[in-house]
Amino acid sequence: MKLRRSMLFLPANNPALIRDVHIYKPDSVMFDLEDAIALKEKDAARILIHNMLKVLKEIYIELGIETVVRINGLATKFWEQDVEAVVSAGVDMVRLPMTEEAEDVFMLVNKIEEVEKKCGRELGSTKVMVAIETALGVMNSFEIAKTSRKTDRLIAMALSGEDFVTSMKTSRSTSGDELFVARGMVAMAARSCGLEVLDTVYADVNNDEGFLKEANLIKTMGFGGKSLVHPRQVELIHEVFAPTEKEITHAKKVVVATREALAKNLGVFTVDGRMVDGPIIDRAKRVLQLAVAAKLISEEEAK
Amino acid sequence: MELKITATSGTLESSDIQIILEPSDGGIEIELESTVKAQFGEQIEKVIKNTLRSMDVRDAKVTANDKGAIDPVIVSRVQTAVYRSAQNTNYKWV
Amino acid sequence: MSRVDKDLLKTIKGYENREAYNQPYTHLGKNEIKSDSPNLKDHVKRTKIVDSIEEAIKKTGLKDGMTISFGHHFRNGDKTLMQVVAVISKMGIKNIRIASSSLTSGHDGLVEYIKNGTVNRLETSGIRSKLAKAVSEGIMKENPVVIRSHGGRARAIASGDLKIDVAFLGVPSSDCMGNANGVNGKAPCGALGYAMVDAQYADQVVILTDCLADYPNYPQSINQTQVDYVVVVDEVGDPKGIMTGATRAVSNPKELLMAKNVVEVMKASGYFVDGFSMQTGSGGAALAVNKFIKDELIKQDIKLGFALGGLTSPMCAMLEEGYVAKILDTQSFDQVAGESLKKNEHHIEISAEYYASIGTSSAVNKLDFVILSALEIDTDFNVNVISGSDGIIRAASGGHSDTAAMAKVAIIVAPLTRGRIATIIDKVTTIVTPGKTIDVVVTDYGTIVNPKRPDLIERLTKAGVKMLTMEKAREIATKLVGTPKPIKFDDQIVAIVEYRDGTVIDVIRKTKTK
Numbered sequence: 001m002k003l004r005r006s007m008l009f010l011p012a013n014n015p016a017l018i019r020d021v022h023i024y025k026p027d028s029v030m031f032d033l034e035d036a037i038a039l040k041e042k043d044a045a046r047i048l049i050h051n052m053l054k055v056l057k058e059i060y061i062e063l064g065i066e067t068v069v070r071i072n073g074l075a076t077k078f079w080e081q082d083v084e085a086v087v088s089a090g091v092d093m094v095r096l097p098m099t100e101e102a103e104d105v106f107m108l109v110n111k112i113e114e115v116e117k118k119c120g121r122e123l124g125s126t127k128v129m130v131a132i133e134t135a136l137g138v139m140n141s142f143e144i145a146k147t148s149r150k151t152d153r154l155i156a157m158a159l160s161g162e163d164f165v166t167s168m169k170t171s172r173s174t175s176g177d178e179l180f181v182a183r184g185m186v187a188m189a190a191r192s193c194g195l196e197v198l199d200t201v202y203a204d205v206n207n208d209e210g211f212l213k214e215a216n217l218i219k220t221m222g223f224g225g226k227s228l229v230h231p232r233q234v235e236l237i238h239e240v241f242a243p244t245e246k247e248i249t250h251a252k253k254v255v256v257a258t259r260e261a262l263a264k265n266l267g268v269f270t271v272d273g274r275m276v277d278g279p280i281i282d283r284a285k286r287v288l289q290l291a292v293a294a295k296l297i298s299e300e301e302a303k
Numbered sequence: 304m305e306l307k308i309t310a311t312s313g314t315l316e317s318s319d320i321q322i323i324l325e326p327s328d329g330g331i332e333i334e335l336e337s338t339v340k341a342q343f344g345e346q347i348e349k350v351i352k353n354t355l356r357s358m359d360v361r362d363a364k365v366t367a368n369d370k371g372a373i374d375p376v377i378v379s380r381v382q383t384a385v386y387r388s389a390q391n392t393n394y395k396w397v
Numbered sequence: 398m399s400r401v402d403k404d405l406l407k408t409i410k411g412y413e414n415r416e417a418y419n420q421p422y423t424h425l426g427k428n429e430i431k432s433d434s435p436n437l438k439d440h441v442k443r444t445k446i447v448d449s450i451e452e453a454i455k456k457t458g459l460k461d462g463m464t465i466s467f468g469h470h471f472r473n474g475d476k477t478l479m480q481v482v483a484v485i486s487k488m489g490i491k492n493i494r495i496a497s498s499s500l501t502s503g504h505d506g507l508v509e510y511i512k513n514g515t516v517n518r519l520e521t522s523g524i525r526s527k528l529a530k531a532v533s534e535g536i537m538k539e540n541p542v543v544i545r546s547h548g549g550r551a552r553a554i555a556s557g558d559l560k561i562d563v564a565f566l567g568v569p570s571s572d573c574m575g576n577a578n579g580v581n582g583k584a585p586c587g588a589l590g591y592a593m594v595d596a597q598y599a600d601q602v603v604i605l606t607d608c609l610a611d612y613p614n615y616p617q618s619i620n621q622t623q624v625d626y627v628v629v630v631d632e633v634g635d636p637k638g639i640m641t642g643a644t645r646a647v648s649n650p651k652e653l654l655m656a657k658n659v660v661e662v663m664k665a666s667g668y669f670v671d672g673f674s675m676q677t678g679s680g681g682a683a684l685a686v687n688k689f690i691k692d693e694l695i696k697q698d699i700k701l702g703f704a705l706g707g708l709t710s711p712m713c714a715m716l717e718e719g720y721v722a723k724i725l726d727t728q729s730f731d732q733v734a735g736e737s738l739k740k741n742e743h744h745i746e747i748s749a750e751y752y753a754s755i756g757t758s759s760a761v762n763k764l765d766f767v768i769l770s771a772l773e774i775d776t777d778f779n780v781n782v783i784s785g786s787d788g789i790i791r792a793a794s795g796g797h798s799d800t801a802a803m804a805k806v807a808i809i810v811a812p813l814t815r816g817r818i819a820t821i822i823d824k825v826t827t828i829v830t831p832g833k834t835i836d837v838v839v840t841d842y843g844t845i846v847n848p849k850r851p852d853l854i855e856r857l858t859k860a861g862v863k864m865l866t867m868e869k870a871r872e873i874a875t876k877l878v879g880t881p882k883p884i885k886f887d888d889q890i891v892a893i894v895e896y897r898d899g900t901v902i903d904v905i906r907k908t909k910t911k
Contacts, residue, residue, distance in 0.1 A: 023841050084396045318816060
């Protein structure tokens with residue numbers, strides 16, 4: 001499975017930044033057509049990201065960077081043009097902001113399908129992620145996540161904190177208490193439907209300590225990664241998600257023992273005196289995948 | 304497309320190109336300034352011309368100030384300027 | 398009067414042709430003896446100070462067609478060269494050859510003196526700015542500029558290939574006898590490594606200073622035995638100009654990323670062990686390497702044996718903190734480095750000959766790593782650091798080829814593209830450093846190892862360093878920026894690029910002006 005520890009936000013109208021994504025090596029890059037683009041430049045940004053994606057896609061693929069575009073919300077007059085521009089350019093995933101209802105997913109998916117057909121792109125190849133940004137969205141997050149049973153396109157869910165706290169008539173704090181319930185609900189909704197789940201951005205870009213504290217918290221809560229507003233945060237989040245040596249050693253043992261057990265047709269077996277079953281095997285595999293991504297072990301070692 | 308008004312697109316930031324597009328009746332006329340004119344001047348003019356032609360623009364005065372933009376950026380800024388100048392929002396994505 | 402005369406000497410074996418004693422001060426020139434003084438001791442010259450640059454020039458007997466030399470330790474802030482050339486021009490001396498260790502934007506004014514015939518030849522490590530453009534456009538006519546590396550220049554001077562008639566050396570501090578250094582005075586620039594060579598080998602040496610110290614001045618980068626005249630002037634250089642030019646502080650994320658990757662390569666190479674040695678060249682990413690080296694030294698609990706340079710403040714801080722045992726310094730790139738040279742006894746000033754000349758005696762022979770930048774690299778790993786992709790000269794050879802040739806691992810660090818210009822191309826505009834001496838190229842898209850180093854490829858593979866081939870890098874660069882129109886040159890050769898051993902490795906031709 002593709003890791004999405006880091007999703008770096010970049011404005012879609014800045015050629016220099018778009019060209020230099022490879023420098024920061026995020027798991028995913030999200031080009032923003034929404035908040036980062038002034039109303040008068042929506043057309044320019046859309047045209048630019050369309051043409052840039054067409055040319056640079058190949059290089060992103062080689063570097064293992066997933067391309068995501070955040071389109072304008074369904075309540076705006078921009079979103080359909082956004083979808084046409086980026087789906088026809090071959091974007092990996094469309095990120096829908098302000099998702100509040102299950103119906104929103106279908107609206108987007110239908111439009112994507114229409115564009116895929118029109119431009120001759122493989123049907124179903126454009127994935128979708130939804131951003132939950134309001135109290136209503138959080139309350140409906142399970143219903144929204146469940147749409148993934150009807151469309152394979154929906155693969156990830158993100159919480160977006162700034163709009164959420166506004167809708168809650170509160171504000172962001174250093175403790176993150178105001179987001180605790182939302183994080184729990186969104187993470188659970190996403191994971192219950194097999195979706196990847198990403199946490200909100202941490203805007204205080206010069207506060208590494210605060211960032212790391214929050215990153216560790218959301219990792220513990222089950223998030224697979226975080227949306228990022230500064231390139232410097234890419235490395236920090238990757239460190240947070242890097243497994244410890246102890247975890248890696250154990251995971252390797254589990255994987256080896258599993259292989260041996262399979263070969264011997266053993267149903268039940270133990271590692272370090274503990275019984276190993278399905279969840280432990282899955283966890284071990286994820287630990288090794290994260291270890292490879294963090295360059296702690298080679299791909300050979302992870303097999 | 305028929306150009307109606309003077310339109311601008313792009314910026315003077317590094318790796319970008321600024322395009323000022325004016326309606327004209329004397330074919331395509333390009334005035335180019337570029338940080339890489341010696342190596343890429345002809346290529347930039349060619350991309351501008353091809354982009355205009357692909358949008359069926361026959362007459363235009365183009366003032367381009369290039370700061371090392373790569374081809375897809377040049378294409379984008381010209382397309383944006385044409386749509387804006389023609390006051391047309393019937394975008395074609397191909 | 399004399400006890401010994403010619404006839405007597407003729408009778409002594411081995412003394413047949415020697416002179417007999419006549420009087421004590423024969424070695425003093427006539428115009429230096431105050432013949433009216435009854436006190437013979439008044440005849441002794443106790444200072445080398447002359448009143449003006451003009452007087453010094455007259456005394457040296459500088460004539461049309463001679464060679465004068467300068468050091469470039471003030472970099473862009475140099476005020477010495479232009480002052481001297483202005484006086485030479487006023488005196489009507491023509492066809493002078495200038496052999497400066499380098500030329501910077503501080504020397505744009507030379508264009509006028511080339512036009513008026515005062516100067517007709519240039520030998521230097523680099524040329525920049527307006528002067529470089531004028532040279533590329535053919536201003537030197539039938540006398541192409543000679544480009545040498547720092548080591549190559551020292552070799553040429555020591556061997557007599559480049560004979561200097563008069564060296565004019567601007568120094569921050571000197572006494573009346575010419576004991577000079579770069580660490581005291583009102584414009585300290587740090588090491589005087591290039592000037593040291595000129596002082597040693599030039600026929601005559603004129604020291605210019607704006608800060609006359611009491612005798613004996615110390616330390617003595619240049620000592621009185623090498624100096625003929627001392628001139629006190631208002632200003633020899635602006636130390637603020639040292640920092641500009643090829644060096645600057647690094648905050649660019651692309652450069653930081655590449656610097657990190659360089660350290661990864663160093664760690665994986667097998668040479669990153671206690672007591673290793675390194676040099677970092679100018680250029681953002683190369684300088685940024687220093688930032689990451691320290692963390693790694695701490696992590697592995699090892700120390701650097703010595704750093705060579707071209708030195709900047711981060712390395713000096715590491716010396717202060719004990720992470721590097723010694724610094725060998727030909728040229729200080731910032732004021733902190735100059736300060737460190739003054740204060741820290743383990744920060745050692747060396748001449749350019751000691752630094753990089755060919756043979757077995759120079760410090761580059763002891764280098765494990767060198768990290769260098771590049772304007773262009775071609776698929777044969779040849780490196781251009783002198784001319785831009787528009788064909789116009791714009792930078793300097795420096796110690797590039799010297800260090801690359803001798804370091805166990807020579808690493809080039811450069812982004813794959815700069816704006817729309819590709820760094821990795823099919824054929825470099827000018828070869829300064831031959832590809833056979835380059836081991837690794839670190840770009841923002843990944844690391845390229847020269848196929849002639851299978852040992853490094855193996856070690857880097859084992860360490861999980863992401864590598865790509867030169868061909869692949871070239872392909873990505875082309876995909877990104879397209880293919881530039883080839884630059885057109887005229888036949889006229891405007892500069893000759895010498896390799897460090899004096900052979901000619903390339904020539905630069907006149908750029909075609911439409």
